[in-house]
Amino acid sequence: MTRFLIIGLGNPGINYNNTRHNIGFFILNKISKIYNILFKKEKFGYISKLKYNNKYILLLKPTTYMNNSGKSVLFWMKKKNILLENIIVISDDIYLKFGSVRIRKKGGSGGHNGLKSIEKEIKTSNYTRFKFGIGNNLEKFNNCNYVLENWKKEEIDFLNLKYNKIVKIIFSFIKNRLEDTINLFEKY
Template sequence: MKYLIAGLGNIGPDYENTRHNIGFMILDAFAKASNVVFQDKRYGFVAETRLRNRSLLLLKPSTFMNLSGNAVRYWLQHEKIDNEHLLVVVDDLSLPFGSLRLKSKGSDAGHNGLKNIQELIGQNYARLRFGIGNDFPRGRQVDYVLSEFSDEEKILLPQKIETAVDIIRSFCLSGADVTMNQYNKR
């Protein structure tokens, strides 16, 4: 079985440690734990690994957030992976910092990266939402998501990222329903 795990973010040093790039950060941690490195390929940075009898393709799109669907669609088609074996890892303003929610399908919830993916492949795919909180003044959402985590959040970030990596493993090994039951209650 093949899986595509897409972590959303923006490429370049200006965005590297921003809240909007938590998808990239989680995939970097997954790749490091799997002892694989990303290679610059079409539409993104790609790493391949195995988890028991499953083949995982990790994707960090190089299309920038708002065009993430181009990369996701390309790699789904190129690798002949079904949508039910796709997991998109994304930041979420509506969840408190560090909260993790796996959903087997759903709306884009106002997230431009998810919106573009949905326009190109529909909404029947799993997404792992990582809460980044919403502690910003009215009208300053863009500045907030493109800023770095606070010092307090940076202390807690490694543990939260490790839990996200565990959720990805569980999704690939046990499926969305089992994983949601195990992790969404926390």
């Protein structure tokens, strides 16, 4: 059975639950609700498992904090023998307009410390990433504070309206592979 690893980046702990930087955790929590599965704390992460389209899927919320996410990703890739082409990393992106998404097969970290850590640990930037725009207001320009601020009510309302489509995009990657997914959802 083909194995996939879906990584939602974020920071563990109640203080970070509703922050912009935790969009990866938010999306994985929505997936767990849709499929009625629970996360269990294990080494370097909260883990949940499911089968979809005759594929084994491991959901991972790293507990190593954003700046050390790569440690968790590498551990679970090795432990579950998951190929690089079968991982997708969900993260926030301050350079994308709020609510927009970008799916890429490879690329740089864009200054994102979680992505930097993953690239350092797995020794490549050639992995699939799903970036969700958090729309940094460049007048604020203190990125650290901005990404660690709580979502505004209207942002949460928007996310709750769009999460089904976001989940469909992620599961399209598992079912249809990356190129077909990009073609299907290019106009998100």
